[in-house]
Amino acid sequence: MNLCAIWMMFSPPMMEEKKIEFVSHASTKYALTSDKMRLKQVFYNLVQNAVDFVPQEGGKIEISAREEGNSILFHVKDNGIGISEKRKESVFKKFYQVELSFKRKYGGSGFGLVICKGIVENLGGKIWFESKEAEGTTFYFSIPK
Ligand SMILES: Nc1ncnc2c1ncn2[C@@H]1O[C@H](COP(=O)(O)OP(=O)(O)OP(=O)(O)O)[C@@H](O)[C@H]1O
Ligand SMILES: [Mg+2]
Incomplete structure (x- = not known):
């Protein structure tokens, strides 16, 4: 999967709303046999x-x-607000969100990471x-190759 294609899923307005x-770093190509659509969904949620x-x-x-052993290891890194120690154990739980103020601001449902975990573990x-x-x-x- 071409990582550049991941960026292209994000529409220009979404990228320009904030100056991000x-x-x-994807100069090397890796072969991976997996569910491309599901992987995109994981990336989409994490980048969102x-x-x-x-x-x-x-x-x-x-x-x-x-490449790491028999798997491909992906990462999505940001320099955002971070997740406090106290909240770390909750982020993969359904409906979990930081605070109501964030919920209102970002309008998420608190499902993104639950979906990511489900997909990744299924693969x-x-x-x-x-x-x-x-x-x-x-x-x-x-993701195993
Ligand atoms: N990159 C991140 N930086 C800081 N906090 C994060 C990050 N990713 C997730 N979180 C925290 O984990 C919570 C759960 O994330 P999740 O993606 O499951 O839900 P959501 O983004 O709130 O809603 P949805 O994804 O359904 O729109 C977020 O509300 C936020 O508190
Ligand atoms: Mg989310």
Whole structure:
């Protein structure tokens, strides 16, 4: 899957609403036999979250892929608000959202990560994240080749 195609799923208005720098390190091509549509959906949800939580100015989102053993490891990294220790265990739960104020602002339903986890695990992979409050978040997911 071409990572550039991932960026193209994001319509120009969505990218221009905030001034976000999009970066993808994908010079190497990897062969992966999996459900392309589902993988796109995972990327879409993760990048949408990153877009939602980066600052209005100076936001940066990076996506990448690398080979790791028998899997391809993808990541989506942002320099957004991050996820506090307290909230870390809840983000993969249904309907979970940071605060009502965010819910109103971003209008999400709190389902995105639940869907991502379901898809990734169905494809035999794993999804997890690292995050530091006020610094940013990186979601990783690995998919067996
Ligand atoms: N990149 C991120 N940075 C900071 N917080 C995040 C990030 N991704 C997810 N979260 C937190 O996890 C919560 C759950 O994310 P999820 O994608 O499941 O729901 P949502 O984005 O609120 O709604 P939906 O995806 O259904 O539109 C978010 O509301 C937010 O609090
Ligand atoms: Mg979401």
